[in-house]
Amino acid sequence: MPQFLDTTTADFETRFAALLGMKREDSPDVDAIVADIIADVRARGDAAVIELTAKFDKLALKPETLAFSEAEIAAEIAKVPAAERAALELAAKRIRAYHERQMPEDQSWTEPTGAMLGWRWTPVSAAGLYVPGGLASYPSSVLMNAIPAKVAGVERLVVVCPTPGGVVNPLVLLAAQIAGVDTVYRIGGAQAVAALAYGTDTIAPVDKITGPGNAFVAAAKRRVFGKVGIDMIAGPSEILVIADGTGDPDWIALDLLSQAEHDESAQSILITPDAGFGRAVAEAVEKRLETLERRAIAGPSWRDFGAVIVTRDLSEAAALSNRVAPEHLELCVADPDALSAEITHAGAIFLGAYTPEAIGDYIGGPNHVLPTARSARFSSGLSVLDFLKRTTLAKMTPEALKAIGPSAEVLAKSESLEAHGLSVRARLDALNEGEG
Amino acid sequence: MPQFLDTTTADFETRFAALLGMKREDSPDVDAIVADIIADVRARGDAAVIELTAKFDKLALKPETLAFSEAEIAAEIAKVPAAERAALELAAKRIRAYHERQMPEDQSWTEPTGAMLGWRWTPVSAAGLYVPGGLASYPSSVLMNAIPAKVAGVERLVVVCPTPGGVVNPLVLLAAQIAGVDTVYRIGGAQAVAALAYGTDTIAPVDKITGPGNAFVAAAKRRVFGKVGIDMIAGPSEILVIADGTGDPDWIALDLLSQAEHDESAQSILITPDAGFGRAVAEAVEKRLETLERRAIAGPSWRDFGAVIVTRDLSEAAALSNRVAPEHLELCVADPDALSAEITHAGAIFLGAYTPEAIGDYIGGPNHVLPTARSARFSSGLSVLDFLKRTTLAKMTPEALKAIGPSAEVLAKSESLEAHGLSVRARLDALNEGEG
Numbered sequence: 006m007p008q009f010l011d012t013t014t015a016d017f018e019t020r021f022a023a024l025l026g027m028k029r030e031d032s033p034d035v036d037a038i039v040a041d042i043i044a045d046v047r048a049r050g051d052a053a054v055i056e057l058t059a060k061f062d063k064l065a066l067k068p069e070t071l072a073f074s075e076a077e078i079a080a081e082i083a084k085v086p087a088a089e090r091a092a093l094e095l096a097a098k099r100i101r102a103y104h105e106r107q108m109p110e111d112q113s114w115t116e117p118t119g120a121m122l123g124w125r126w127t128p129v130s131a132a133g134l135y136v137p138g139g140l141a142s143y144p145s146s147v148l149m150n151a152i153p154a155k156v157a158g159v160e161r162l163v164v165v166c167p168t169p170g171g172v173v174n175p176l177v178l179l180a181a182q183i184a185g186v187d188t189v190y191r192i193g194g195a196q197a198v199a200a201l202a203y204g205t206d207t208i209a210p211v212d213k214i215t216g217p218g219n220a221f222v223a224a225a226k227r228r229v230f231g232k233v234g235i236d237m238i239a240g241p242s243e244i245l246v247i248a249d250g251t252g253d254p255d256w257i258a259l260d261l262l263s264q265a266e267h268d269e270s271a272q273s274i275l276i277t278p279d280a281g282f283g284r285a286v287a288e289a290v291e292k293r294l295e296t297l298e299r300r301a302i303a304g305p306s307w308r309d310f311g312a313v314i315v316t317r318d319l320s321e322a323a324a325l326s327n328r329v330a331p332e333h334l335e336l337c338v339a340d341p342d343a344l345s346a347e348i349t350h351a352g353a354i355f356l357g358a359y360t361p362e363a364i365g366d367y368i369g370g371p372n373h374v375l376p377t378a379r380s381a382r383f384s385s386g387l388s389v390l391d392f393l394k395r396t397t398l399a400k401m402t403p404e405a406l407k408a409i410g411p412s413a414e415v416l417a418k419s420e421s422l423e424a425h426g427l428s429v430r431a432r433l434d435a436l437n438e439g440e441g
Numbered sequence: 442m443p444q445f446l447d448t449t450t451a452d453f454e455t456r457f458a459a460l461l462g463m464k465r466e467d468s469p470d471v472d473a474i475v476a477d478i479i480a481d482v483r484a485r486g487d488a489a490v491i492e493l494t495a496k497f498d499k500l501a502l503k504p505e506t507l508a509f510s511e512a513e514i515a516a517e518i519a520k521v522p523a524a525e526r527a528a529l530e531l532a533a534k535r536i537r538a539y540h541e542r543q544m545p546e547d548q549s550w551t552e553p554t555g556a557m558l559g560w561r562w563t564p565v566s567a568a569g570l571y572v573p574g575g576l577a578s579y580p581s582s583v584l585m586n587a588i589p590a591k592v593a594g595v596e597r598l599v600v601v602c603p604t605p606g607g608v609v610n611p612l613v614l615l616a617a618q619i620a621g622v623d624t625v626y627r628i629g630g631a632q633a634v635a636a637l638a639y640g641t642d643t644i645a646p647v648d649k650i651t652g653p654g655n656a657f658v659a660a661a662k663r664r665v666f667g668k669v670g671i672d673m674i675a676g677p678s679e680i681l682v683i684a685d686g687t688g689d690p691d692w693i694a695l696d697l698l699s700q701a702e703h704d705e706s707a708q709s710i711l712i713t714p715d716a717g718f719g720r721a722v723a724e725a726v727e728k729r730l731e732t733l734e735r736r737a738i739a740g741p742s743w744r745d746f747g748a749v750i751v752t753r754d755l756s757e758a759a760a761l762s763n764r765v766a767p768e769h770l771e772l773c774v775a776d777p778d779a780l781s782a783e784i785t786h787a788g789a790i791f792l793g794a795y796t797p798e799a800i801g802d803y804i805g806g807p808n809h810v811l812p813t814a815r816s817a818r819f820s821s822g823l824s825v826l827d828f829l830k831r832t833t834l835a836k837m838t839p840e841a842l843k844a845i846g847p848s849a850e851v852l853a854k855s856e857s858l859e860a861h862g863l864s865v866r867a868r869l870d871a872l873n874e875g876e877g
Contacts, residue, residue, distance in 0.1 A: 263861045367853065395824065415527075
């Protein structure tokens with residue numbers, strides 16, 4: 006059974022603070038190992054990548070087999086059942102349609118002095134997407150990372166995906182093909198991140214690296230940040246459900262378990278003003294845990310990090326949720342739109358009883374790469390903006406420079422930056438002379 | 442004299458690559474010291490901050506004097522000359538007007554099945570702005586960081602600014618007041634960053650930290666990233682000027698020097714198809730360097746990192762500029778709009794002869810916090826988006842769930858995530874029963 010909290014009890018604040026501050030993840034210190042791997046790849050390129058892949062993935066590669074060939078991809082993809090292909094294609098279509106609406110517009114305007122101001126957006130030239138191998142090799146994540154990049158207009162999009170022992174998930178290759186990925190490299194770990202950031206003879210460097218990974222991948226992304234852009238350092242997954250007690254407890258139980266089954270360090274929280282409903286959901290979770298395939302993962306997650314919090318009312322529930330700033334928030338209440346208006350911090354909101362979070366993981370359209378570990382307080386899920394950058398524009402006319410230049414000169418002098426002031430003054434003097 | 446390169450010579454690619462790869466900055470490894478400081482502030486709060494401030498800034502503080510009082514602020518601000526106040530106010534007004542146009546719109550739409558999709562933007566609740574003390578204590582940076590936060594709707598905005606020996610720049614306090622900053626703390630270094638990220642008894646924690654700083658501040662920001670959001674790790678400043686030879690060489694010389702005077706590790710590059718103009722600009726720089734107040738900084742920067750590159754034509758100049766991805770780009774050419782269309786990577790573009798970069802530093806309106814060290818390939822200058830985050834929204838109807846739910850179920854099964862699939866299946870079964 007998970008923790009039960011009640012906002013009317015004296016120890017609530019202490020217990021809620023403990024819940025917020027709970028350390029759910031061991032972060033092994035792999036930084037020194039990762040630093041060595043990156044230095045090795047920078048120094049020896051392909052040779053280092055190939056050696057490290059042989060060591061960690063038990064896979065012998067040559068420069069010419071680092072990437073999957075077209076024939077290999079076709080052979081793997083042919084194994085995918087039609088129903089799975091159709092589902093992936095529908096998901097891709099819906100994700101693309103959602104993200105196309107995110108494309109921001111360029112702006113420019115002219116001031117009365119004739120000065121033009123504005124900005125324009127341009128895509129990152131090349132992006133690399135990290136796809137984990139093994140169990141966490143999710144084709145849905147390929148779509149969620151690759152489609153926003155393609156919508157943004159990224160010219161060259163590559164995937165790195167380790168294939169320990171040579172085993173690959175055909176659905177990952179199919180998802181990459183559907184999303185328009187140019188090349189898939191069968192490498193992973195810190196060596197793949199280093200190759201993407203610095204390039205090798207075979208692998209051209211990219212400008213941005215996104216996608217989830219283990220501690221080595223996370224440490225490598227943190228290290229190459231600055232040389233290239235990265236998305237975020239993902240933590241274990243979370244769901245928070247606010248329920249008013251009108252729904253089926255079993256539905257909520259399954260929603261809570263759909264986070265818990267990801268990872269023993271995932272966190273599932275139910276907040277409800279209906280204590281009886283809270284107990285009913287907890288009982289439904291226990292019942293489902295008896296048979297769930299991944300009960301060995303979901304069980305510990307629910308017992309160690311799960312919580313049921315009983316509040317005075319729904320507004321108090323919303324206020325608590327804002328303090329959690331959950332990655333996923335379900336509003337299983339009669340009027341989800343009204344409650345949604347009270348939410349200030351959440352990665353994604355799923356409104357109403359017919360929107361299980363799993364819809365958002367696969368097929369709703371919004372991105373499933375979302376801010377974890379309370380970072381929805383200050384960051385957003387993946388979007389086309391992650392693959393675009395904004396260049397600001399300014400064009401002064403002589404009249405505009407005469408109007409605002411003197412103030413720039415005053416500020417430059419106040420900051421003791423003489424050349425800044427002179428660069429304005431030289432032009433103003435020439436303009437004044439021209440008039441004299 | 443700086444380097445002279447010519448794209449028609451055989452060694453050009455080698456020399457240009459060396460210019461791109463030039464290491465301009467020593468990064469002292471202060472990470473261990475910073476880790477200790479952060480741990481100390483987390484453990485002992487105000488007491489640690491006060492001790493570290495006494496040690497590094499030679500300033501004795503108590504918890505109640507960590508922040509400037511209203512009376513202290515008023516007394517400092519009274520010292521500011523009227524012309525400087527007026528210039529700051531004009532700058533603030535223009536920066537505010539520019540950034541107000543950046544506010545993104547919420548979107549939501551309804552699909553034929555009745556499903557609602559969309560997203561909405563909300564501000565970060567609290568932000569902290571780091572303002573360096575001493576020479577680099579720029580009031581313009583206070584405006585450039587604080588105004589986007591206020592426009593975004595940040596509720597609580599605080600400044601930390603070290604005041605070694607108790608000396609403060611009155612213009613910094615005035616800029617903070619004009620921009621609407623709530624509190625200014627007279628602390629700096631890694632201890633200030635730690636206090637902002639984790640909070641102390643006196644200093645409430647914030648969600649996002651922005652602003653430039655020395656190696657200790659940069660290392661601290663990198664360390665607290667994840668616990669809070671940060672803007673970027675700023676490197677030394679850069680300018681690249683593309684000139685067609687139609688302008689006054691002295692204007693360009695001053696523009697190049699206005700970066701060089703910031704920092705010995707700043708970089709100023711001129712690209713022009715007119716070799717004679719290139720030489721004339723270099724001569725004008727030398728002449729200005731004879732008398733420039735900050736020649737001891739600007740001189741080494743120009744000699745060590747400056748470059749004049751002669752190209753075949755302006756398109757080649759634009760292509761080289763895109764490889765540099767400069768922080769600041771001036772287009773001092775007859776048709777700057779046409780050339781601007783060829784630019785794919787730059788932090789900010791200043792178009793035409795009457796737009797010296799210094800206008801952008803102070804008063805143009807666009808932000809002067811821009812991506813350095815070639816990071817304009819993948820990132821943007823500071824904007825209101827840095828103080829906002831996007832929450833995605835999805836609301837399925839029974840009809841919508843029936844339309845797309847089965848595909849989510851297929852994908853969940855293919856990823857062996859049973860509870861994900863069951864959370865959809867339970868609802869679909871209930872809906873089908875209801876109809877049966």
